[in-house]
Amino acid sequence: MTTRRCFLRLASLSTLGAAAGTIMGCATAGTGGRRLAMAIDPGKCLQKDGCRACIDACHRAHNVPPIPDREHEVKWIWKERAEDAFASEDGGEGMAPLGGRPVLVLCNHCENPPCVRVCPTRATWKREDGVVMMDEHRCIGCRYCMAACPYGSRSFNWVDPRPHVTTLDPGYPTRTKGVVEKCTFCDERLARGEQPLCVEACPERAIVFGDLRDPASPIRQLTGSRYTMRRKPELGTRPQVYYLI
Numbered sequence: 001m002t003t004r005r006c007f008l009r010l011a012s013l014s015t016l017g018a019a020a021g022t023i024m025g026c027a028t029a030g031t032g033g034r035r036l037a038m039a040i041d042p043g044k045c046l047q048k049d050g051c052r053a054c055i056d057a058c059h060r061a062h063n064v065p066p067i068p069d070r071e072h073e074v075k076w077i078w079k080e081r082a083e084d085a086f087a088s089e090d091g092g093e094g095m096a097p098l099g100g101r102p103v104l105v106l107c108n109h110c111e112n113p114p115c116v117r118v119c120p121t122r123a124t125w126k127r128e129d130g131v132v133m134m135d136e137h138r139c140i141g142c143r144y145c146m147a148a149c150p151y152g153s154r155s156f157n158w159v160d161p162r163p164h165v166t167t168l169d170p171g172y173p174t175r176t177k178g179v180v181e182k183c184t185f186c187d188e189r190l191a192r193g194e195q196p197l198c199v200e201a202c203p204e205r206a207i208v209f210g211d212l213r214d215p216a217s218p219i220r221q222l223t224g225s226r227y228t229m230r231r232k233p234e235l236g237t238r239p240q241v242y243y244l245i
């Protein structure tokens with residue numbers, strides 16, 4: 001009950017644009033029964049051309065190295081042309097409002113994640129609340145998960161990332177050459193009862209996060225009342241990142 005109240009409160013604060021900092025007493029008390037998900041409103045996100053507030057905040061906080069070489073780049077959240085992100089929509093009704101502009105993409109924390117199925121060392125797994133986790137210490141660098149992910153949501157460290165991290169955050173671990181990494185919905189922040197950092201960093205409040213199974217949560221209400229799209233729904237991975245059209 002405590003957890004449900006906390007998430008309600010956090011999600012409401014996010015919607016109102018006030019979800020900043022730790023909410024005391026909202027530490028995660030258990031994960032059973034919740035289905036954590038994210039909703040992105042591209043209409044709001046696209047209001048400011050070239051905005052990278054959420055991307056920069058995420059990558060800085062997680063020591064994601066800004067490697068310019070496309071072959072070696074590492075990314076947890078980024079923007080992709082709408083036509084590429086929603087290739088299977090093929091000009092469907094949801095595409096018109098996006099107007100061919102770049103949309104925010106990240107790991108979809110799929111309900112049926114192919115990356116988890118193929119990992120031979122269980123370095124990636126799905127929590128009961130739906131968050132798809134990644135433990136780089138158990139990763140042997142086989143990259144099966146990258147081949148299985150239909151969204152390109154995982155990055156491989158082809159080179160030692162540490163020399164490329166310009167502003168090191170000592171509070172978050174760095175990775176090594178030869179391992180895969182990706183977004184974990186800021187599991188470290190969820191454990192403290194906080195929202196994912198991208199939610200807080202967005203100046204347009206275009207990202208909402210919460211428990212889809214809670215009928216009173218803003219994410220449930222938004223996804224229930226607006227037309228939504230998910231990426232490549234035909235594959236049956238059941239992404240838990242929803243786009244509000």
Ligand code: SF4
Binds near residue numbers: 107154
């Ligand atoms: Fe796995 Fe890719 Fe789905 Fe993320 S988007 S859960 S990496 S299959």
